Amino acid sequence: MTVEAVLFDWGGTLTPWNDLAPADAWRSFAAAHDGADADALHVAEAARWAAVRDTARAFTLDHVLADAGHAASPAALAAYRAFWEPVSVTHPDAAPVLRELRGRGLKLGVLSSTAWPAAWHEAWLHRDGLLELFDGCVWSSELEWTKPHPSAFTAVMAAVGVEDPGRCVFVGDRPHDDIAGAKRAGMRAVLVPHSAIPAVQQVPTDVEPDAVLHRLADLPELIADW
Numbered sequence: 261m262t263v264e265a266v267l268f269d270w271g272g273t274l275t276p277w278n279d280l281a282p283a284d285a286w287r288s289f290a291a292a293h294d295g296a297d298a299d300a301l302h303v304a305e306a307a308r309w310a311a312v313r314d315t316a317r318a319f320t321l322d323h324v325l326a327d328a329g330h331a332a333s334p335a336a337l338a339a340y341r342a343f344w345e346p347v348s349v350t351h352p353d354a355a356p357v358l359r360e361l362r363g364r365g366l367k368l369g370v371l372s373s374t375a376w377p378a379a380w381h382e383a384w385l386h387r388d389g390l391l392e393l394f395d396g397c398v399w400s401s402e403l404e405w406t407k408p409h410p411s412a413f414t415a416v417m418a419a420v421g422v423e424d425p426g427r428c429v430f431v432g433d434r435p436h437d438d439i440a441g442a443k444r445a446g447m448r449a450v451l452v453p454h455s456a457i458p459a460v461q462q463v464p465t466d467v468e469p470d471a472v473l474h475r476l477a478d479l480p481e482l483i484a485d486w
Contacts, residue, residue, distance in 0.1 A: 263448075263486050265395075265422040266361050266479075269407075269432035270372035270381065273452050273476075274354050274390075277433070278347035282306075288343040293336035297328065304328040305375070312373065313463060316409040318400040321375050341380060348384040353476040358393040360480045370397040371416040371430075373406040373437060395420040407434075408441025429483055431473070436463035443467050448486065452476060 268274050283302040290298035304327035308319040321340075325332055358368055372381065378399040385391035396419025400406030403415060413425070422428055425446030432438025433452050442449040444467070451469035471482055 262427060263366065263429055263483055264424070264427035265367040265369060265417070265420050265429070266483070267369040267371055267413075267416050267420070267428055267430045267442075267447070269430075269434070269438050270370055270374070272433035272454060273431060273438075274350050274370070275348065276351055277454055280344070280347055285340055285343045289333075289336045289340040292339035293330070293333045296330055296333075296336060300328040301325070301330065308375070312406055316405050316407065316412075318373075318403045318406040319375055320401045321377070324375065341376075344376075345384075348380075350385070350388045350390055351476055355388070355390055355393070357476055357479050358390060362393055364480075367395045367420040367422060368393060369416045369420040370394055370399075371407065371412060372398070373400045373412075375401055378402055407437040408444065410441075410445050413442060413445035413447065429470075429486065431476075431479065435467070435469075436465045439469045440465040440467040443469075450479065450482065 282305060283298065286298040286301040289301065290296040301324060305324045308324055311317050322332065362368060374381065378401060381399055382391055382397060396416065398416040398419050400412060403412060405411050417423065417425060417428060428447040429450060430438060430442035430447045431450045431452060433454055435451065439449045439451050448470045450471045450473050452473050473479060473482060
């Protein structure tokens with residue numbers, strides 16, 4: 261069946277994996293927010309991610325702040341965002357790959373499990389010259405459910421204007437969230453195993469990818485005859 265759309269995970273796939281500690285990000289937040297408890301914020305976020313692992317229930321930074329008993333602070337959120345800015349840069353292979361796929365007439369999309377606002381992600385993609393290459397971007401901070409829930413994959417299909425999951429290829433770094441989720445939604449799936457996913461975030465799965473890719477640059481050739 262002819263491929264009509266290629267859909268990508270963001271963190272660890274379009275961007276390189278990073279080893280920055282979320283607790284340090286909340287310390288940056290607290291340094292700009294008098295009275296904020298960085299440890300409580302870190303614990304609240306970890307609990308939300310545990311719920312994602314167990315139930316795929318999406319969440320936002322506002323949920324984390326509320327759980328920790330804090331109000332939003334523009335200055336503190338700016339400090340938090342600045343902490344993550346250095347690891348928001350897309351992989352050098354991403355732009356050439358996206359341009360080649362787009363040149364073939366394929367639709368392109370992003371589906372990311374994230375608590376961060378869509379505006380942050382899209383500003384970073386725009387900065388890197390990639391935003392205009394996508395037909396649609398879906399961030400779980402704007403959804404009720406995130407990967408591997410089927411509705412998340414349905415949402416990104418709708419965003420790029422594709423109805424048949426069998427005509428979609430999903431590219432991601434997480435066997436459970438990305439590969440199992442995409443396959444169960446009816447898509448083909450390519451694993452990019454570059455990320456040192458923490459043990460607490462790993463979920464056993466018996467679903468196999470359609471292909472394993474060690475260089476993002478090899479994706480156009482891999483799917484040329486799919």
